[in-house]
Amino acid sequence: MSCNKYNKIDKDVLKRLKEIVGHQNLIFDNEEKLEPYSKDEVPDSKYSHMPEVVVKPSTSVEISSIVKLANKRKIPLTPRGAGSGLSGGAVPIYGGIVISLENMNKIIELDRKNMMITVEPGIVSNEINEYLREYNLFYAGYPMSMETCFIGGNVAENAGGGKAVKYGVTSRYVIGLEVVMPNGEIVEYGGKLLKDVTGYNMVQLMLASEGTLGIFTKIILKLLPLPKYQADILCLFDSTDNAVNSVHKIITGTGITPVSIEYMNKCALEIVFKYLNESIQLHNAEGTLLISFDGNSPDRIEEDYTAVCNFLEKQKGLLEIYVADNLSTSERVWKLRINLAEAVSVLSKHQAAEDLVVPPAAINKLSAFLNKLSAKYCLKVPCYGHAGDGNLHIRIVAPEDWGKNKWEELLPIIQDELYRYTYNLGGRLSGEHGIGHKRKKYIDYFLSESHLNVLKTIKKSLDPNNIMNPGKIFDI
Numbered sequence: 336m337s338c339n340k341y342n343k344i345d346k347d348v349l350k351r352l353k354e355i356v357g358h359q360n361l362i363f364d365n366e367e368k369l370e371p372y373s374k375d376e377v378p379d380s381k382y383s384h385m386p387e388v389v390v391k392p393s394t395s396v397e398i399s400s401i402v403k404l405a406n407k408r409k410i411p412l413t414p415r416g417a418g419s420g421l422s423g424g425a426v427p428i429y430g431g432i433v434i435s436l437e438n439m440n441k442i443i444e445l446d447r448k449n450m451m452i453t454v455e456p457g458i459v460s461n462e463i464n465e466y467l468r469e470y471n472l473f474y475a476g477y478p479m480s481m482e483t484c485f486i487g488g489n490v491a492e493n494a495g496g497g498k499a500v501k502y503g504v505t506s507r508y509v510i511g512l513e514v515v516m517p518n519g520e521i522v523e524y525g526g527k528l529l530k531d532v533t534g535y536n537m538v539q540l541m542l543a544s545e546g547t548l549g550i551f552t553k554i555i556l557k558l559l560p561l562p563k564y565q566a567d568i569l570c571l572f573d574s575t576d577n578a579v580n581s582v583h584k585i586i587t588g589t590g591i592t593p594v595s596i597e598y599m600n601k602c603a604l605e606i607v608f609k610y611l612n613e614s615i616q617l618h619n620a621e622g623t624l625l626i627s628f629d630g631n632s633p634d635r636i637e638e639d640y641t642a643v644c645n646f647l648e649k650q651k652g653l654l655e656i657y658v659a660d661n662l663s664t665s666e667r668v669w670k671l672r673i674n675l676a677e678a679v680s681v682l683s684k685h686q687a688a689e690d691l692v693v694p695p696a697a698i699n700k701l702s703a704f705l706n707k708l709s710a711k712y713c714l715k716v717p718c719y720g721h722a723g724d725g726n727l728h729i730r731i732v733a734p735e736d737w738g739k740n741k742w743e744e745l746l747p748i749i750q751d752e753l754y755r756y757t758y759n760l761g762g763r764l765s766g767e768h769g770i771g772h773k774r775k776k777y778i779d780y781f782l783s784e785s786h787l788n789v790l791k792t793i794k795k796s797l798d799p800n801n802i803m804n805p806g807k808i809f810d811i
């Protein structure tokens with residue numbers, strides 16, 4: 336369905352929406368208040384679009400009524416979490432109604448016997464762990480935006496993050512969902528079960544569906560015992576190749592699975608050092624690995640990081656290892672990684688943010704190709720990311736002397752080269768930030784026609800009027 340087939344919000348629809356959520360939970364006709372809902376964290380304003388109305392429901396029944404109304408009146412709907420997304424997923428590109436989940440922010444139940452928690456979608460992800468700390472439990476999802484993003488947005492994007500080497504991504508912990516489907520029906524999938532093959536695995540289908548298959552209104556998460564201790568090592572290498580060449584060997588070479596293996600190249604580190612006014616001695620390192628360990632015994636953690644340090648010392652090009660074995664030094668090194676995305680965003684308005692993923696052992700090839708691209712086009716390429724997961728966040732930043740026209744002419748050529756290379760490594764377009772509408776024109780580089788047809792068939796059968804976050808992931 337194209338945008339001109341959607342109807343505009345009229346007085347009747349507004350009246351009905353007011354009846355459903357109450358006038359205090361509705362924003363309409365107020366540009367200043369609507370504007371924050373027109374964008375996410377994608378810096379380029381060309382990916383923004385104003386909603387006609389924002390509603391802030393408090394229950395799944397209210398959401399169901401809104402969805403039924405939108406279906407009847409052919410009005411597009413965009414579910415929205417915290418708006419920290421990096422692919423334009425929460426942007427209402429055809430206008431219509433934004434359903435903000437911000438009022439649905441409660442912990443519904445902690446089930447300590449089963450080690451499970453049931454939450455509403457609008458709770459800030461980090462608050463779940465703050466709540467769980469006193470019970471010595473934790474939820475192991477850990478996007479770097481943990482202090483702002485909502486758990487519903489994490490499910491919709493299948494968020495990854497800084498603990499995935501050891502703990503995996505969001506999908507490993509979501510075992511039950513209540514979903515308002517595109518026809519307005521409220522359906523429960525999964526439950527408090529650690530195994531369940533009673534029909535298709537609908538919970539996993541919903542993961543990374545980016546708000547296109549339904550709106551999550553209740554989420555059941557599996558919990559783990561909270562590890563008592565953590566330590567980190569910051570490893571400096573003389574070249575990017577030497578840094579990333581070690582990544583996939585760490586686990587096989589030591590038999591130890593760290594919590595995370597994060598990578599930052601020199602360009603990225605210089606930017607974040609300036610941004611944070613940091614002064615750790617870098618010894619001219621070109622590539623850096625930040626490796627974390629956790630567990631219940633400080634001695635065991637020390638044994639683990641010592642074994643990894645010994646292993647890395649035998650690898651080519653290691654310059655220095657700093658150990659952070661207390662909270663303040665750990666926070667200091669992680670601050671570098673956590674603040675990188677923001678530090679890089681302010682660098683230039685002509686920049687593209689990529690989220691490519693390759694098989695973990697191919698990360699060195701992707702990194703070497705970036706160096707080639709950077710030299711060929713004289714680009715600044717701050718690169719960082721979850722190297723242990725094969726997932727790199729790559730910023731392609733235009734040189735200062737490139738004007739808008741040159742940038743717009745060359746960027747597609749550079750992306751074309753990068754995507755083809757990534758695909759040939761067995762890689763994909765996005766590891767965790769999603770496709771949204773920002774990346775959808777490139778999805779057919781990575782998915783075959785038959786693969787895309789299956790996705791479209793699922794979408795069309797669940798949402799025949801194409802009202803649920805239309806124009807995201809692919810066009811119908």
Ligand SMILES: Cc1cc2nc3c(=O)[nH]c(=O)nc-3n(C[C@H](O)[C@H](O)[C@H](O)COP(=O)(O)OP(=O)(O)OC[C@H]3O[C@@H](n4cnc5c(N)ncnc54)[C@H](O)[C@@H]3O)c2cc1C
Binds near residue numbers: 479
């Ligand atoms: C500084 C920074 C660091 C980041 N680091 C990471 C990282 O380490 N790992 C990572 O994976 N991501 C990261 N992100 C990206 C982003 O935080 C995640 O994608 C996050 O999961 C989005 O959550 P949100 O609540 O902000 O969702 P939004 O941006 O509001 O929405 C994202 C998508 O989810 C859909 N959606 C939201 N709520 C629901 C719901 N209840 N039901 C159905 N659909 C819904 C929306 O329609 C949209 O398509 C980072 C972003 C920033 C700005």
